[in-house]
Structure formats: structure tokens, C-alpha cells
Amino acid sequence: DAGVTQSPTHLIKTRGQQVTLRCSPKSGHDTVSWYQQALGQGPQFIFQYYEEEERQRGNFPDRFSGHQFPNYSSELNVNALLLGDSALYLCASSRGVGISYEQYFGPGTRLTVT
Amino acid sequence: GDSVTQMEGPVTLSEEAFLTINCTYTATGYPSLFWYVQYPGEGLQLLLKATKADDKGSNKGFEATYRKETTSFHLEKGSVQVSDSAVYFCALSSTNSGYALNFGKGTSLLVTP
Numbered sequence: 001d002a003g004v005t006q007s008p009t010h011l012i013k014t015r016g017q018q019v020t021l022r023c024s025p026k027s028g029h030d031t032v033s034w035y036q037q038a039l040g041q042g043p044q045f046i047f048q049y050y051e052e053e054e055r056q057r058g059n060f061p062d063r064f065s066g067h068q069f070p071n072y073s074s075e076l077n078v079n080a081l082l083l084g085d086s087a088l089y090l091c092a093s094s095r096g097v098g099i100s101y102e103q104y105f106g107p108g109t110r111l112t113v114t
Numbered sequence: 115g116d117s118v119t120q121m122e123g124p125v126t127l128s129e130e131a132f133l134t135i136n137c138t139y140t141a142t143g144y145p146s147l148f149w150y151v152q153y154p155g156e157g158l159q160l161l162l163k164a165t166k167a168d169d170k171g172s173n174k175g176f177e178a179t180y181r182k183e184t185t186s187f188h189l190e191k192g193s194v195q196v197s198d199s200a201v202y203f204c205a206l207s208s209t210n211s212g213y214a215l216n217f218g219k220g221t222s223l224l225v226t227p
Contacts, residue, residue: 004157033215035215040219040220041219041220042203042205042217042219042220043158043203043215043217044217045214045215045216048212048213055212056212056213056214058214090157090158092158092215097213098213099145099146099165099207099208099209099213100146100163100165100207101207102148102160103160103215104160105150105157105158105159105160106157107156107157108157
């Protein structure tokens with residue numbers, strides 16, 4: 001049973017560029033959430049997708065956008081990259097939405113902005 | 115708003131020592147509580163969870179009890195191993211947060227032989 005997968009593993013971009021990160025949820029899961037983890041910090045919630053719609057959004061600017069496809073996979077797009085966007089980006093999936101629902105995380109994409 | 119506070123690390127223990135990592139929370143209503151573990155260079159793994167007051171979550175020798183009266187969810191293990199060295203995150207999910215996980219800053223644990 002494949003877990004949550006993310007691509008690419010590492011990415012180096014220059015300030016002002018745009019980046020797209022990808023996530024495939026665990027088999028049987030239909031909800032995808034994205035988190036940003038700065039070095040030495042806990043993950044911060046970016047947004048959540050369910051039924052191909054953004055259902056909930058954290059305190060992140062509009063430069064951060066996403067998409068969910070009919071097969072439940074998801075993309076995170078970040079425009080006009082800033083140095084402060086350098087972080088580990090984690091994707092998590094769950095079966096449905098609810099406070100007791102377990103979210104399973106992928107290995108993350110390490111983004112470095114120079 | 116909701117928040118989670120964890121004890122600061124790093125925590126250094128000898129193998130077979132008793133582990134406690136403190137976690138307290140602030141939330142409206144009745145959140146669910148989770149502990150996640152992150153090994154170096156990896157994503158987060160769900161360690162255990164509790165969804166209502168007095169529930170005890172347990173997994174791989176780790177335990178945590180949901181204490182509503184003290185708004186706490188402390189992680190414990192009776193005898194740690196070198197392989198337990200990792201960063202541990204306490205998190206909550208609530209209707210107030212729209213079911214997103216709200217994490218603490220993490221506690222780094224180093225177990226020495």
C-alpha cells in the first residue's frame with residue numbers, strides 16, 4: 001500500500017521565480033493538506049483540498065495557490081518566490097475531513113530559494 | 115485562537131531511561147490531540163492520537179492521556195531506545211481550525227547508548 005508521495009525531493013529556485021510541487025495521497029484518501037515547515041519549527045498549515053476545492057486556508061498570501069485533480073492528487077504553486085519561502089513543504093492526506101481524522105504525511109519537498 | 119505549547123529541547127537521555135515530553139494546548143470546544151514523530155530527513159509519522167477527554171493513545175511503547183482539566187497531552191515512554199532519537203511534535207485539530215493540524219514547535223530527543 002503506497003503511502004503519500006511527493007515530488008521533487010529537492011528544488012533550488014531563484015527569487016522571483018515560480019515553483020510547482022506535487023503530491024499523491026495515500027490509497028483510499030481523498031483529502032490533501034499542505035504544510036510549510038521552516039527549519040527548527042513545527043509545520044504551518046497552508047491550505048486543504050477536498051472534492052477539488054480549497055476548503056480551508058491558513059495565514060499564507062495569495063502567492064501560494066493549489067489545485068486538486070479528479071484522482072485526488074494535488075499541486076502547490078508558489079509565485080514570486082522570496083528567500084523566506086525556503087522550507088520543507090509537506091503534503092498530508094486523509095480519508096475525509098474531520099477533527100479526529102488521521103493525516104498521513106509524505107517525505108516532503110525541500111525548497112531552497114537563493 | 116488555538117495553540118500548542120511543548121517543552122523546549124533538546125532532551126538528552128540514556129538508553130532505557132523514562133521519557134516525558136510535556137504538551138499543553140489552548141483551544142475552544144473539544145479538539146483532537148496528536149503526537150507526530152519526525153526522524154532526520156524524513157516527513158512526519160503519526161505516533162498516537164486521542165479524540166476525547168481521558169482517552170489514552172498508545173503506540174510502540176509511547177503513551178499520552180488527554181487531560182481536559184489541565185489541557186495537557188504529555189508523551190511518555192517507560193524505556194527509551196537509541197532508535198527513538200527524533201523530533202516529536204504535539205498537534206491539535208479542532209472545528210475552530212477547520213480540521214487543520216496546529217503544531218507545537220517540536221521537541222528534539224537524543225538517546226545515547
